[in-house]
Amino acid sequence: MSASSTAPPQNTPLPAPARWTRKDLTGLQDLSAEELTLLLDTAAAFKTVGTRNIKKVPALRGKTLVNFFVEPSTRTRVSFELAAERLSADIINMSASGSSLTKGETLKDTALNLQALHADVIVLRHSSSGAAQFLAERLEASVVNAGDGAHEHPTQALLDAFTIRERKGRLSGLHVAIVGDILFSRVARSDIFALTKLGAKVTLVGPSTLVPVELARLGVEISHDLDSLLPELDVINMLRVQHERQQKAYFPSLGEYTALFGLTKARAARLREDCLVMHPGPINRGVEIDSDVADSARSVILEQVTNGLAVRMAVLYLCNAARSGEWL
Amino acid sequence: MSSKNTLFKNGRVLDPANRRDAIGDVLVLEGRIAAAGAAVPADAEVVDCTGLLVTPGLIDLHVHLREPGQSAKETIASGSKAAAAGGFTTVVCMPNTSPSIDSASVVSWVLEKARAEACVRVLATGALSKGIAGEEMAPIGALKKAGVVALTDDGRCIQNHELMRRALEYAKMFGLVVMDHCQDYSLVGKGVMHEGYWSTVLGLPGWPAAGEELIVQRNALLAELTGTPIHCQHLSAAGSVRVLREARLRGVPLSGEICPHHIALTDACLQGYDTNFKMNPPLRSEEHVEALLEGVADGTITILASDHAPHCGFEKEVEFDQAPFGILGLETEVGLFLDILVHKRKVIDLNRFVEMYTVNPARLLGLDSGTLSPGVPADITVLNPGLEWTFDRDASFSLSRNTPFHGWELKGRAVRTVVAGKTVWTV
Numbered sequence: 001m002s003a004s005s006t007a008p009p010q011n012t013p014l015p016a017p018a019r020w021t022r023k024d025l026t027g028l029q030d031l032s033a034e035e036l037t038l039l040l041d042t043a044a045a046f047k048t049v050g051t052r053n054i055k056k057v058p059a060l061r062g063k064t065l066v067n068f069f070v071e072p073s074t075r076t077r078v079s080f081e082l083a084a085e086r087l088s089a090d091i092i093n094m095s096a097s098g099s100s101l102t103k104g105e106t107l108k109d110t111a112l113n114l115q116a117l118h119a120d121v122i123v124l125r126h127s128s129s130g131a132a133q134f135l136a137e138r139l140e141a142s143v144v145n146a147g148d149g150a151h152e153h154p155t156q157a158l159l160d161a162f163t164i165r166e167r168k169g170r171l172s173g174l175h176v177a178i179v180g181d182i183l184f185s186r187v188a189r190s191d192i193f194a195l196t197k198l199g200a201k202v203t204l205v206g207p208s209t210l211v212p213v214e215l216a217r218l219g220v221e222i223s224h225d226l227d228s229l230l231p232e233l234d235v236i237n238m239l240r241v242q243h244e245r246q247q248k249a250y251f252p253s254l255g256e257y258t259a260l261f262g263l264t265k266a267r268a269a270r271l272r273e274d275c276l277v278m279h280p281g282p283i284n285r286g287v288e289i290d291s292d293v294a295d296s297a298r299s300v301i302l303e304q305v306t307n308g309l310a311v312r313m314a315v316l317y318l319c320n321a322a323r324s325g326e327w328l
Numbered sequence: 329m330s331s332k333n334t335l336f337k338n339g340r341v342l343d344p345a346n347r348r349d350a351i352g353d354v355l356v357l358e359g360r361i362a363a364a365g366a367a368v369p370a371d372a373e374v375v376d377c378t379g380l381l382v383t384p385g386l387i388d389l390h391v392h393l394r395e396p397g398q399s400a401k402e403t404i405a406s407g408s409k410a411a412a413a414g415g416f417t418t419v420v421c422m423p424n425t426s427p428s429i430d431s432a433s434v435v436s437w438v439l440e441k442a443r444a445e446a447c448v449r450v451l452a453t454g455a456l457s458k459g460i461a462g463e464e465m466a467p468i469g470a471l472k473k474a475g476v477v478a479l480t481d482d483g484r485c486i487q488n489h490e491l492m493r494r495a496l497e498y499a500k501m502f503g504l505v506v507m508d509h510c511q512d513y514s515l516v517g518k519g520v521m522h523e524g525y526w527s528t529v530l531g532l533p534g535w536p537a538a539g540e541e542l543i544v545q546r547n548a549l550l551a552e553l554t555g556t557p558i559h560c561q562h563l564s565a566a567g568s569v570r571v572l573r574e575a576r577l578r579g580v581p582l583s584g585e586i587c588p589h590h591i592a593l594t595d596a597c598l599q600g601y602d603t604n605f606k607m608n609p610p611l612r613s614e615e616h617v618e619a620l621l622e623g624v625a626d627g628t629i630t631i632l633a634s635d636h637a638p639h640c641g642f643e644k645e646v647e648f649d650q651a652p653f654g655i656l657g658l659e660t661e662v663g664l665f666l667d668i669l670v671h672k673r674k675v676i677d678l679n680r681f682v683e684m685y686t687v688n689p690a691r692l693l694g695l696d697s698g699t700l701s702p703g704v705p706a707d708i709t710v711l712n713p714g715l716e717w718t719f720d721r722d723a724s725f726s727l728s729r730n731t732p733f734h735g736w737e738l739k740g741r742a743v744r745t746v747v748a749g750k751t752v753w754t755v
Contacts, residue, residue, distance in 0.1 A: 029529070106646055128647035129531035130601030149649070151531030186531060214525040 023323035024136035024143040025315050027152035028193040036194055039314055040162050046317070047310035049086055059317045059328055060089035063120040069146070070096040070107070071127040075281055075305065076146050076156070080123045083312035089121070111135050121320055124148070129186075142319040150184045155315055156280050157190030159308040161198060163300050164235055166307070167276055172199030177229055179205040179261055180239030180288055181250075183212055187280045188239060192218050203229060206239075206261055209250040226261055230270040237278040238263050238289045254287055261288070268293045276300050333357050333369045334749060336708065339377025343384060344683040345690075345699035354382050356706040359749035363702040375751075377710055380743065381678065384686040384698050385417025385707030389507075390482070390561055390585060390633035391658060393419070393450065396437060397426025402638040402727050404438070407658070408446035409725035410636070412753035414658040415742020417707035418449040418697055419636075420689075423460065424483040430455035430466045435474035447752040448745070449707070451477045451693070456495050456506060462486045465495050472502040477693045480507035482561060483608075485543060487513055489550070496556040505692055507559040510543035510568065511609065520649050522595040522612040530598060532648065535610045541567030548575040548582050557581035559692055562635045564590045564609040566619030573628040583692060585631040586620050588664035589655060593732065601648045604732040607637065608653035624684075625675040631692065632684045634661040638728030656731040660719050662711070664733070666740025670713065678713060710744035717741050 019038055028036070049055055065084045069077050077093070084091050092114075096102065100110055107126070114122060121142045124132050129149030136143040147153040165171055176195055182188045182204050195202050196219050203221040204211050216222055223229055230236075241257060251257050258264070263277065268290065271277075277289075277299045285291040294301060321327045336354040343349075355362040357369070393407040404421075411419045421438065423429030429438060435452050442450035454471030456479045458464045468479060479499055485508060486492045499506055516539035521527050523534025544560050548571055551558040560572065563584045575582045595613055597605045605611060623629040637654025644651050662685075669676050676684070690698025697707055721734040743755040 106642070108645055126647065128649045130648045133601055134647060149531050183528075189529070189531060212528040214528040217525055218529070 020318045020322055023319055024132070025154050025319055026132040026136050026143065026145045028154045028157055028190050029152070031193070031197070033197045036158075036161070036198055039158055039311070039318065040165060042314035042318060043158070043162050043307070043310040046313040047307065049313070050306070050309060056086055056088055057328070058088045060084060060087035060121070060320055063089045063320060064118060065089040065091050065121040065123065065316070066114050066119045067091060067093045067123050068114070069094065069125040070101065070131070071125050071147070073125050073146070076125060079305070079308045080146060080312050083309050083316055086309070087313055087316055089316070092119070107131065107134065108138060111139055115139050115141055120324070121316060142323045144315055144319060147186050149186065150189075151186050152190045153186040154190050155308065155312050156187045157194040158315070159304055159311040160191055160237065160278060160280070161194045162307045162311050163278065163304050164276065167300060168234065171195060174200045174234040175203065175232055176200050176235040176237060177203045177205050177226075177233050178237045178239065179226060179263070181210045181242055182206055182215065182239070183210045184242060185239050191237065192220055196220065205229065207251045207257070226267065227270070230267055231272065233271060233275050235276045235278060236263065236271065239280065240282065241284055241288050258287055263289045263293050265290050265292055268296065268298070271298065278304060281305070332749065333372040335368050335372045335374045336377050336382050336710065337374050339380045339382035339710065341382045341700065342679060342682050343700040344679055345384070345687040346701060348700070349679060354700060354708065356708070356746075356749040359706055361700050361702050361704055361706050375710070375744070379712070381682070381711040381713060383682045383709050383711060384700050385745070385747065386415050386662070386685040386709045386742070387418040387420070387689040387695070387698055388416045388634050388636070388658065388661070389420040389631065389689045389693060390587075391419045391421055391636040392424070392638065392654070393421040394638060395425060395441065396434065400640050400727070403445070404441050404450055405445040406725060406727045407636070407638070408442070408448045408450060409753070410656075410658040411448045412745045413725050414660070415662045415709045415711065415745055416448055416658065417709060417745060417747045418451060418695070419658070420451045420453060420477060420693070422480060422482040423453050423455045428455050428460045429453065429476075430458055430460065430471075432467070432470040432474035435471060435476055439475055448747050449697075453478045453480050453482075453507065455479070456481045457486055457491065460484050462488065462491070465491065465498060468495070468498055468502060468504065472504060476504070477695070478505045478507050478559070480509070480561070482507065482509045485509050485511040485513070489546060492546070493550050493554060496550055496554040496558070500554060500556040503694065505557045505559055507561050508543070508547055509561050510540045510547065510563070512539045512542045515539040515542065518649070520606060520610070521598050522610045524595060524613050526595045526598055530601070532598070537565035537567060537612060537616060540565045540609055541571060544568040544571045548572070548580055551575070551582045552580045555581065557583065557692070559631070560584040562587045562590070562609060562633070563620065563623075563629065564612050564616060566616045569619045569623035569628055573623065573626070576628060583631065584623070584629050585633045586624065586629050587633060587635045587657065588661045588668070589657070589732070591617050591620050591668055592664050597732065602732070603644045603646070603648055603651035604655060604730055606648065606651055606653055607635070607655050621673055621675050624669060630684060630688045632661070632665055634658050638726050639730045641729055644730050654730070656721070656724065656726050656728060658726070659724055660731065660733045660736070660738070663717065663719065663738035663741050666713055667738045671739050706746060706749040708746040709742050710746070711740070712743045713740045715739070715741045715743065
């Protein structure tokens with residue numbers, strides 16, 4: 001490799017990393033605004049790697065990363081995998097069905113076995129809230145939460161914040177609505193922590209069965225009236241309606257849900273011209289978001305995916321460096 | 329058990345059943361409490377109790393000793409040692425074992441094992457429904473004959489109100505109290521912690537207070553309908569206390585107990601996802617804790633218990649929602665309750681404290697213990713209510729270590745436990 005391809009991107013210097021001291025990223029709740037900004041700045045630096053001829057940096061060269069996905073996922077797993085590739089890590093992909101968890105091995109034992117193979121970073125997706133923290137407390141390796149139950153999905157919220165900041169130039173003072181199933185959404189929780197800390201005004205919108213009033217204590221507004229909010233929003237983030245929870249009586253039908261909370265064309269027409277339409281994916285076209293709206297100029301849904309890569313590179317790099325002391 | 333003679337000298341003798349609260353002596357002759365004024369034999373051992381409380385042996389009517397079938401968690405032998413170290417001369421074990429205590433043969437097995445291996449009195453409860461499955465009535469007559477002191481499906485709760493009603497009616501014929509774990513399954517669902525702010529932030533399935541309160545209300549109605557006393561176990565919710573208070577004022581045979589963790593801790597403790605804070609019912613928020621304290625203060629809640637629930641380390645060291653419910657309790661409950669109820673919050677005095685651990689559970693279960701009346705077997709607990717000590721889980725007699733109270737500094741402790749005149753434990 002030539003010197004230029006292995007050096008950190010020149011046009012956007014990496015920010016001073018000394019402020020990052022965490023070996024793990026299990027959630028955003030405890031992060032300061034400074035730490036969040038450092039993550040976003042680092043991601044901005046890494047984003048340029050993706051546009052270069054040789055899309056690799058040696059930040060994790062010689063390091064072993066395990067993509068441990070106990071709960072199924074495609075986009076997050078692929079995004080972490082590609083992020084790790086671009087950082088030159090060696091990668092193992094593991095899913096629950098292919099692991100000893102199906103043979104009754106505990107999460108702790110599976111993880112200790114990975115550690116015994118000298119895994120440096122473990123990226124964990126798990127259906128149990130707190131699973132990432134559980135591992136982080138027990139392993140020397142860095143643990144990055146790729147979504148735990150209904151708790152947090154920190155890299156999704158970071159890529160949301162990154163996308164907004166890149167498009168709008170700031171987060172402070174913006175009004176962001178998060179619409180849908182807040183109760184079961186780890187994305188919503190992480191978004192709330194990140195966006196409020198960075199100065200945005202956040203309104204949670206959805207049926208009263210799926211928007212817990214307790215969340216008002218986190219400094220957000222709660223609304224069940226999407227229509228009245230539309231003209232004042234800078235960002236509207238549509239969460240996926242979770243079909244698998246349909247049998248539970250949270251709302252009468254998908255049709256009524258769409259009628260009340262779907263981002264239809266008529267509703268989109270009432271958004272400000274510069275309002276960003278976001279969605280963490282996978283989208284249900286015609287349910288929470290109209291197909292044309294998802295594909296419209298306001299939609300940054302695919303930019304979110306692209307930015308996810310940069311954000312995950314930043315997270316992997318910083319956590320690994322904080323643990324190993326190996327800074328670029 | 330030994331039948332030697334002992335003089336417990338110069339303690340504050342606190343015997344609520346006999347309205348005795350005075351500095352004095354308690355003489356034990358041949359393992360029984362001697363009549364007042366009886367001559368002290370020359371060979372009597374003298375135990376100086378100056379500055380200490382001498383009380384009837386404490387009774388914990390809610391413990392899980394895990395035998396038969398779960399002896400990696402606890403055994404009757406180890407659990408009874410933990411009971412002795414906690415100041416208990418009698419414990420009542422729950423029937424949710426493997427197999428469950430739902431037949432005369434299992435009752436006999438438990439009681440025989442207790443006689444052979446336990447250092448304190450172990451009384452058995454029988455299941456209210458077969459296999460604790462909540463579908464068919466357990467053989468209540470056979471269980472009574474085999475020696476159970478109460479019926480309960482603890483750990484589970486009969487959801488079918490018709491079955492509950494008939495089981496209560498049937499139990500009445502045998503004079504058995506029914507103890508109920510109050511939990512409505514449809515409201516609680518897969519809940520693992522109190523439903524509120526913290527469950528929302530932590531993303532853990534919520535266990536709403538209404539899930540307990542609804543069944544306490546059901547029990548109030550059915551206790552009134554059938555006339556069978558129902559004892560509501562491990563109450564955790566404010567609404568439960570309100571329902572219980574109202575029912576008792578009208579003379580309904582309904583009673584309730586609380587466990588120390590429900591007043592010592594709140595749902596905010598769950599922030600680190602530590603499974604040592606996971607129990608059923610769950611830790612609740614401040615307003616529920618305050619309601620429980622009020623319930624103790626005004627006499628609505630009459631019994632204190634531990635819900636001692638040992639689990640192996642490997643069982644607890646898993647993802648939070650997958651861990652079993654329950655924590656140890658026998659060795660910390662006296663310290664926690666004295667510390668909180670008597671010393672810090674001052675909601676009850678020592679008399680009430682002793683009453684709630686002795687005569688009240690004894691009366692509920694129809695036991696002749698819980699007093700220092702002349703002639704009864706000399707079950708005695710010597711308490712030092714001012715003793716400051718630190719709980720070390722590694723020094724526990726339990727086979728398990730699942731407690732959130734490791735390292736807690738507590739004020740008040742049992743210092744000697746005497747069963748039938750024999751000291752089975754001393755600090």
